[in-house]
Amino acid sequence: MATIRILSPDVASKIRAGEVVDRPAAVVKELVENAIDAGSRLIAVQVAANPERMIRVQDDGAGMSREDALLSLKRHATSKLASDSDLEAIATLGFRGEALAAIAEVCRLTLSTRSADDLSGTQVEVLGGATLQVQGVGRAVGTTITVEDLFFNTPARLRFLKSRDAESRVLSRVVWSYVLTYPAIHWRFKVEGREDTDLPVATDLLERWQILYGRNAAEGAEAFEHETGGVTVRGVLAAPEQARASRDHQVVAVNGRVITSPAVGAALRQGYGNLIPPDRNPIAVVSIEIDPSMVDVNVHPTKREVRFRDEARLFHAVRSSVENAMRRYVPVSMTGTAAGDAARAEGGPWSPGGASTPRSAGQSAGEGHGGVAVAQAEMDGLEVARALYAPPATGAGPEEIREGDALTLRENLSESEIQIWQLHDRYLLAPIRGGLVIVDQHAAHERILYEEARARLYGDQSLSQHLLFPRVLDVTPDELDRLLLLEPHVRRLGYEVSLFGERQVAIRAVPTSVPEEAAVAALQSLLARDESHHDSAGDPPEEHVAKTFACHAAVRSGQALAPEERRALIDRLFATDLPHGDPHGRSTYVRVSMEELDRRFGRR
Ligand code: ADP
Numbered sequence: 278m279a280t281i282r283i284l285s286p287d288v289a290s291k292i293r294a295g296e297v298v299d300r301p302a303a304v305v306k307e308l309v310e311n312a313i314d315a316g317s318r319l320i321a322v323q324v325a326a327n328p329e330r331m332i333r334v335q336d337d338g339a340g341m342s343r344e345d346a347l348l349s350l351k352r353h354a355t356s357k358l359a360s361d362s363d364l365e366a367i368a369t370l371g372f373r374g375e376a377l378a379a380i381a382e383v384c385r386l387t388l389s390t391r392s393a394d395d396l397s398g399t400q401v402e403v404l405g406g407a408t409l410q411v412q413g414v415g416r417a418v419g420t421t422i423t424v425e426d427l428f429f430n431t432p433a434r435l436r437f438l439k440s441r442d443a444e445s446r447v448l449s450r451v452v453w454s455y456v457l458t459y460p461a462i463h464w465r466f467k468v469e470g471r472e473d474t475d476l477p478v479a480t481d482l483l484e485r486w487q488i489l490y491g492r493n494a495a496e497g498a499e500a501f502e503h504e505t506g507g508v509t510v511r512g513v514l515a516a517p518e519q520a521r522a523s524r525d526h527q528v529v530a531v532n533g534r535v536i537t538s539p540a541v542g543a544a545l546r547q548g549y550g551n552l553i554p555p556d557r558n559p560i561a562v563v564s565i566e567i568d569p570s571m572v573d574v575n576v577h578p579t580k581r582e583v584r585f586r587d588e589a590r591l592f593h594a595v596r597s598s599v600e601n602a603m604r605r606y607v608p609v610s611m612t613g614t615a616a617g618d619a620a621r622a623e624g625g626p627w628s629p630g631g632a633s634t635p636r637s638a639g640q641s642a643g644e645g646h647g648g649v650a651v652a653q654a655e656m657d658g659l660e661v662a663r664a665l666y667a668p669p670a671t672g673a674g675p676e677e678i679r680e681g682d683a684l685t686l687r688e689n690l691s692e693s694e695i696q697i698w699q700l701h702d703r704y705l706l707a708p709i710r711g712g713l714v715i716v717d718q719h720a721a722h723e724r725i726l727y728e729e730a731r732a733r734l735y736g737d738q739s740l741s742q743h744l745l746f747p748r749v750l751d752v753t754p755d756e757l758d759r760l761l762l763l764e765p766h767v768r769r770l771g772y773e774v775s776l777f778g779e780r781q782v783a784i785r786a787v788p789t790s791v792p793e794e795a796a797v798a799a800l801q802s803l804l805a806r807d808e809s810h811h812d813s814a815g816d817p818p819e820e821h822v823a824k825t826f827a828c829h830a831a832v833r834s835g836q837a838l839a840p841e842e843r844r845a846l847i848d849r850l851f852a853t854d855l856p857h858g859d860p861h862g863r864s865t866y867v868r869v870s871m872e873e874l875d876r877r878f879g880r881r
Pocket residue numbers: 307311312315336338339340341349350354355356357370371372373374375376377378419420
């Protein structure tokens with residue numbers, strides 16, 4: 278039988294050290310956080326090809342006196358917490374005072390430092406927690422910590438490490454995360470044989486982002502900032518078409534601390550709505566500022582995760598600020614609908630999550646999709662119908678509501694010098710300011726009709742065109758059931774349907790936005806159980822109705838469009854709230870920049 282032994286303090290401390298420093302990336306994280314806490318303006322990280330062999334972090338921060346340098350390597354020695362009550366509102370990245378001690382226990386560590394008050398610096402060498410040497414050194418103000426032979430005395434830990442490449446990648450991610458969170462710091466990052474980057478102080482995050490990711494990858498990325506309920510969320514959001522399969526390109530920071538947070542990740546994803554396919558993740562930096570007393574950072578050994586006192590509020594803040602930014606994110610359109618876009622960005626009622634989606638600050642959740650915004654959507658819907666299809670029966674009404682916008686739009690539509698090509702009756706090609714845009718005609722129309730349908734379903738207006746001769750449809754008992762269920766919704770869309778005998782219904786009016794044939798076909802697919810759109814299965818009925826209607830009423834791929842119809846489609850697409858994707862998350866258009874074309878033709 279095994280006997281129970283009490284672990285020696287030495288072993289116990291190594292186990293705890295292993296919690297804080299479990300891999301080379303964790304060492305880098307702790308050292309970088311210390312350098313940031315020290316108020317550094319320049320931080321240089323240097324790593325050997327095999328990170329366990331050598332990691333060095335050098336800074337120009339406050340530095341330490343000889344006394345402090347020796348203390349800093351002791352457990353629970355910290356300059357950052359004076360009393361217990363400080364623990365409730367931590368403003369620095371460090372606070373436990375155990376990182377340096379923990380690291381020093383599992384490697385050969387050299388600490389060299391000088392504070393501004395001292396004429397010369399101090400160098401301390403520690404091996405496996407034992408101090409080998411302390412001496413004076415001449416050096417600049419700041420601190421350099423070199424970690425060599427990591428885990429040399431804890432072989433078990435070494436075995437847990439992934440491949441050298443994998444460790445190196447994780448380590449790089451840690452550095453890049455801080456580089457993106459702190460654009461006002463000058464960073465140098467060098468990995469032997471792999472990486473050598475010098476990133477001078479950037480004027481803002483977007484500039485840092487562009488330098489880091491390169492001009493092309495950064496194209497379409499936008500900075501955002503939004504305050505709601507005492508939470509400030511800012512950062513950069515990449516264009517939806519840049520979305521990736523993994524979440525590796527997301528940085529989340531709370532009060533300057535880089536964390537992993539599934540909740541924030543999910544809120545970010547939801548903020549992009551159906552602009553990106555379900556299995557993709559946006560590239561983004563999300564930096565959250567919140568009252569420190571609302572966050573508990575003391576829940577995870579490496580402080581990688583934090584707990585929020587009011588997670589729902591935070592979730593809402595992140596999602597609504599991303600949603601907001603996405604609404605504004607209207608690409609360079611061929612015609613200057615800027616005025617209309619601005620008005621829309623302020624009042625745009627559309628939110629991807631469905632009727633219950635919380636609104637942004639200032640709007641209560643219960644507020645409907647009424648008023649001006651709906652009027653706008655109605656009007657635009659009419660406008661496209663007019664240009665895309667035959668003129669509607671009546672021409673009165675909505676123009677009166679927003680005459681100014683209608684005029685702008687009409688002027689834009691009449692800008693006829695822009696050529697739009699239709700490729701194989703499927704794609705529309707149009708020149709834009711910076712290059713070329715390629716639009717999927719069906720997906721684009723689907724987006725347009727979807728937004729319009731939603732505006733009607735959640736709003737209080739509907740526009741119908743009464744049919745001269747009612748259309749009579751044969752229906753199965755199942756279809757009749759579904760009609761009874763959906764009738765209030767399809768009525769809002771603009772349909773007027775009534776029973777006509779036992780097995781028949783009569784359609785007396787259809788929405789004005791689409792031609793009669795398309796409207797009837799869309800209603801038929803709404804009644805037939807539609808298995809082709811599983812993604813709307815769990816949606817509220819309005820959402821299901823809007824998606825199905827949009828999908829079946831939109832112009833088909835393979836349908837030839839007249840030049841005015843092409844132009845109207847593109848104009849209308851870029852006037853929607855979220856032009857990038859159809860309601861199922863497929864792209865509606867692809868942009869090709871002049872730079873890319875120039876590159877392909879070897880012009881640069
Ligand atoms: P914590 O960061 O939780 O306080 P650490 O063990 O990481 O604990 O560091 C201990 C102390 O050493 C810090 O509180 C700080 O006073 C000092 N220190 C560590 N790194 C640096 C640095 N790069 N520049 C100045 N002081 C530092």
